[in-house]
Amino acid sequence: MPDAPGLELIAQEIEEGRQGTVIETSFDHGRATLIVNPENVLHALTWLRDTPEQGYRFLSSLHAADYLPASPRFAVHYELLCRERVERIRVKALLNDPAGGETNGSSSAAEKLPQLDSCVALYPTAEFQEREAYDFFGIVFKGHPDLRRILMPEDYVGWPQRRDYPIGGEPVLFTHNEIESPRWFE
Amino acid sequence: MADDLLRDEADLTERGYSRLGEDPASPLVDAAEVAGQDLEGPGLEPEQEVLTINMGPHHPATHGVLRLIVTLQGERVLDLKPVMGYLHTGIEKNCEDKSYWKVIPFVERMDYLSYFFQMEAFCGCVERLIDLEIPPRASYLRVIHMELNRIMSHLVWLGTSALDLGAISMFWYCFRERDAILDLFEMSAGQRMHTRYFQVGGVFEDIPTGFGQKLRDFCALMPDRIDQYEALLDRNEIFLRRTRDVGVVSRERLLELGVTGPLLRAAGDPWDLRKADPYLAYGDFDFSIPVGTVGDGYDRYRVRLQEMRESVRIIVQALEGLPEGPWIADDRKYVLPPRDEVATSMEALIHHFKLVTEGYRVPPGEHYYAIESPRGELGCFVLADGSAKPARVHFRDPSFVNLQAFRDMSVGGLIADLIQNLAMLDPILGGVDR
Numbered sequence: 001m002p003d004a005p006g007l008e009l010i011a012q013e014i015e016e017g018r019q020g021t022v023i024e025t026s027f028d029h030g031r032a033t034l035i036v037n038p039e040n041v042l043h044a045l046t047w048l049r050d051t052p053e054q055g056y057r058f059l060s061s062l063h064a065a066d067y068l069p070a071s072p073r074f075a076v077h078y079e080l081l082c083r084e085r086v087e088r089i090r091v092k093a094l095l096n097d098p099a100g101g102e103t104n105g106s107s108s109a110a111e112k113l114p115q116l117d118s119c120v121a122l123y124p125t126a127e128f129q130e131r132e133a134y135d136f137f138g139i140v141f142k143g144h145p146d147l148r149r150i151l152m153p154e155d156y157v158g159w160p161q162r163r164d165y166p167i168g169g170e171p172v173l174f175t176h177n178e179i180e181s182p183r184w185f186e
Numbered sequence: 187m188a189d190d191l192l193r194d195e196a197d198l199t200e201r202g203y204s205r206l207g208e209d210p211a212s213p214l215v216d217a218a219e220v221a222g223q224d225l226e227g228p229g230l231e232p233e234q235e236v237l238t239i240n241m242g243p244h245h246p247a248t249h250g251v252l253r254l255i256v257t258l259q260g261e262r263v264l265d266l267k268p269v270m271g272y273l274h275t276g277i278e279k280n281c282e283d284k285s286y287w288k289v290i291p292f293v294e295r296m297d298y299l300s301y302f303f304q305m306e307a308f309c310g311c312v313e314r315l316i317d318l319e320i321p322p323r324a325s326y327l328r329v330i331h332m333e334l335n336r337i338m339s340h341l342v343w344l345g346t347s348a349l350d351l352g353a354i355s356m357f358w359y360c361f362r363e364r365d366a367i368l369d370l371f372e373m374s375a376g377q378r379m380h381t382r383y384f385q386v387g388g389v390f391e392d393i394p395t396g397f398g399q400k401l402r403d404f405c406a407l408m409p410d411r412i413d414q415y416e417a418l419l420d421r422n423e424i425f426l427r428r429t430r431d432v433g434v435v436s437r438e439r440l441l442e443l444g445v446t447g448p449l450l451r452a453a454g455d456p457w458d459l460r461k462a463d464p465y466l467a468y469g470d471f472d473f474s475i476p477v478g479t480v481g482d483g484y485d486r487y488r489v490r491l492q493e494m495r496e497s498v499r500i501i502v503q504a505l506e507g508l509p510e511g512p513w514i515a516d517d518r519k520y521v522l523p524p525r526d527e528v529a530t531s532m533e534a535l536i537h538h539f540k541l542v543t544e545g546y547r548v549p550p551g552e553h554y555y556a557i558e559s560p561r562g563e564l565g566c567f568v569l570a571d572g573s574a575k576p577a578r579v580h581f582r583d584p585s586f587v588n589l590q591a592f593r594d595m596s597v598g599g600l601i602a603d604l605i606q607n608l609a610m611l612d613p614i615l616g617g618v619d620r
Contacts, residue, residue, distance in 0.1 A: 029314050029553050059444060060556060061565045061582035079554050079565065079582075086462045090554065125444025128590055129582075136278075151271035151619055160279060163577070167283050 002087060007032040010054070010089075018043050023094070031090060038093040041076075042117045045091060048080055049122060056080035056089060059123035064133040068163035073097040074114050074139060095139065118144040136161035236264065243272045247350045247605045250615025252589075254604075261600045266593050273619035281579040285545030286312055286386065289579060293566075294380045296581055297617030299342055302328075302335040303559040305384040307566035307581070310465065311555040312386045315548050315570055318520055322509045324388030325467040330401070330504045331374070331383060333497040337408070338367040339560040340490045344415060347487075347609035351428050356418060363411055366404055373397050386546075387521040388514030401505060408498045412491055419487070429483035433595035433607040437481065443594070444587045447562025449611065452489045453481030459558040471503045483610040490612075520546045545574040554582075561585050561612060581620060585613040 002010060004027045011022040011034060021040040026033045036044045048056040060079040067073060072094035080089050098112040118141035119126050130141045131150040138159035141147055149156060158165060173181065237258045243251040251272035257265040277296055281289045293308045294301040306328060313320060320328075345360030368378040374393045375381035383390050419425050437453040450457055458475045460468045476492035478485025515521050522541055523534035540546075548570040556565040562584030569578040588611060595607040 028551060029317075031553060058441060060563060061554065061567065061580075063567055063580040063582070065552070065567075065569050065578045065580075067569075067571075067577070077552075077554070077567065079556075079567075083457060083462075088554070123444070124442045125587060125590065128586060132586075149271075151274040153271070160276065161578075163282075165279075167279060 002032045002089060003027075004032070007034070007089075010034065010048075013051075014044050014047050017047055031088065033090040033092055035092045035094060038076075038095050038116050041078075041091065041093045042119060042122065045078065045080075045119055045122055048089065048091070054082065055084055056082045056087075058083050059119075059125050060088070062119075062123075062126045062129040062133065064137040064139055064161075066137060066161065066163045071096070074137060076116055076133060076139060078119070113138045113140045115140045115142055117142050118147075120144055135159075138162070235259070243269075248608060248615075249346060249613060250618075252608075252613065252615055252618070256601065256604065258601060261602070263596050263599055263601055263604055266596050266604070268589055268592060270589075270615065270618050273615050275620070277620050278579050278581070281576060283575065285574045286548060286576060287541070287545055289576060290384070290386075291380065291382045293579065293581065294382065295616065296620050297559070297561075297564075297583060297585065297614045298379070299339040299614050300335055300559050300561070300564070300617075301380050302332045302384065303557060303564050304566075304581070305382070306332060306466075307555060307557050307559075307564050308568070308579070309384045309386050310557065311553050311566045311568045312548060314553050314555055315551050315568060316386075316520060316546075318387055318515055318517060320388045320515055321512045322467065323392075323511045324513045324515075326504050326508050327374075327389045327393065327513060328384060329467050329471075330501055330508075331371070331389075333500045333504075334367050334370060334401075336497045336560045337494050338364050340494050341367075343490065343560075343612045344487075347612070348419065348425070350605055350609040351425055353419065353422060353425060356415065359411070359415065359418070363408065366407075370397070370401060370404065373400065385514060385521070387517060388512070390514075392513045398505060398508075401501065405498050405502050405505075409495060412494055416491060426484065428602070428606050429487060429610070431480065432483045432599065432603045433610060434480060434482045435591055435594045439594060440481075440591060443591045445562065445591045447558070447560070447584055447588065448486055448489045448493065449562070449588055449591065451475065452478035452485035454479055459556060459563060463556075465555075465557055467504070468500075470507065471500050473500050473503075483606050486610040547572060547574050548576070556582070559584055561614070561617075562588060581617075583617040583620065585615070585617040586620075589613050589618060 007025050007027055011025045014021050018040055021036055021044050022034055023037055024035040026035065034044060048054050058081040060081045062076065062078055064074060064076050067075060074095040074097065076093045076095065078091040080091060093116060095114040095116060098114060116139060118130055120130065127145065128150060130144055131147060133139050134141060134147055135149040135152050136159060148154065152160065239256050239258060240253065241256055242248045242253040248254065253269040253272065255267040255269060256263055277292050281292055284292060290305055290308060293304045296304055341360040341364045345357040348356035371381055372378045374397050375383035375390065435453065437455050440450050440453055446457065454477050456475045456477050461475055473496045476489045476496065478489050518537045523537055527534040528538050550570055550572040552567065552569040554565055554567045556563050563582065564584055565582035567578070567580040568576050571577040592607065592611055596604045
């Protein structure tokens, strides 16, 4: 892992490449995190991947998280790995919820989804993982070759892993409640 | 339904196809009658026809419920799209509604062949969030169980993959040894599968008397058994012809696609988190990382077989050097007090009550912890918001990521090789769909 001063140096150099990319850095539990502006996430990733002395060429994991009460509500995490030095760094893009205070699932809010540039061109491994983040959090990755739901059914409505999406409530068909959904077999 | 059929027939007629004998322009003719003539026409050249077929989700060779939409030209695979999600049970979402100690049995059920690894990924991640050191004995016991689990997982892979390639007897032999491992799990953890043996802070219970001897017997036996598997497959003409030089993807492409584990090692890259970034007690053991040279199905098979041997070596060393002492940390804020203390100490009773009802609180923070599962890098991301329940649990499942390489392996090959590629890829759909 880059240590805390190393992380500051990385942040500084990325910032020199393009102003306003790194918003904040954090270092806890021995793990360095760069919090970047979602507009420039590709710049940060490209820099980390292509700068020879950095060489974070392996994307271990891409996942989203919902920090509901917080103001930039969503975050997409990129867990980067430099295999030569076995160092990990996390890049985190914070995303505002464009639907604001509107209730989740209403027709007007359905169109307003947070958007982020896709990194599939940089890291082809992100293809399935970006689809997963879209599927569960409704984060649209611009430029993704095939952005569809991946684990939920294609006609599913809603973004199930958002924090305000209730657990349960999915009607399950058993013999005893068959009568409640007549002609279910159609 | 009827409408679909009608439309399909209309479509066929439009493209110049017709049912045999129904088209008055070309009535059914006797084969002998046309034998002398040159045969032409779209229906007579099936090699030219592009056909999109659906494999699965309930195909026995897909090792679970994986659906493949395959575009074929004759026997050649032109394109392939995996469709998954048939086994999605929302485990990650459910974990958000469970206190930390109740999450463990949930995450075990993701990849149902490597439950100890899932437990370690989650428990290790939480331990790092609360800065809890686990005692050395617990660390060794975890290594022993995880390596047994690795052998068990590879055995299931070997049995079912050989079954796909037509070697039926392999299945019985592999499951015989797998059963011996499950007996060991039952002895130490009380369950054969989904043991919930690892706890945050260590392991649930010390190994019972006699476990060491039984494990030693198993370790003495296992290398011979692996030799037998090799003897059955290594000179098997069918197996060799079906696996050699099939499904080769370059090492660079595999890395781009994020593939880890035996697939990457078979392509010649000695990347193993146990060596590269030793967690638990892996730094203490002497073991090597088998790598392949070509990266075909045969190399993948060889690498996994050799990995089983290395796992046996690790288990033997861990058993020899197993330190004495407690098997779970002594932090009452996170670890249940021993039963006898609950009966005598008021403090212990309060802790017990708090831990069982609310569970422990994890200070706000997030961590990603990756370990080497039988299929590659298994990462666990936990976001803690300061409450007794995780705000997000995410698993970077190796099967899910590795499945992206399936298209590269199979396109351009024969459809029979597609089965072989999937078998050697070893995806566990429970882990893919979570």
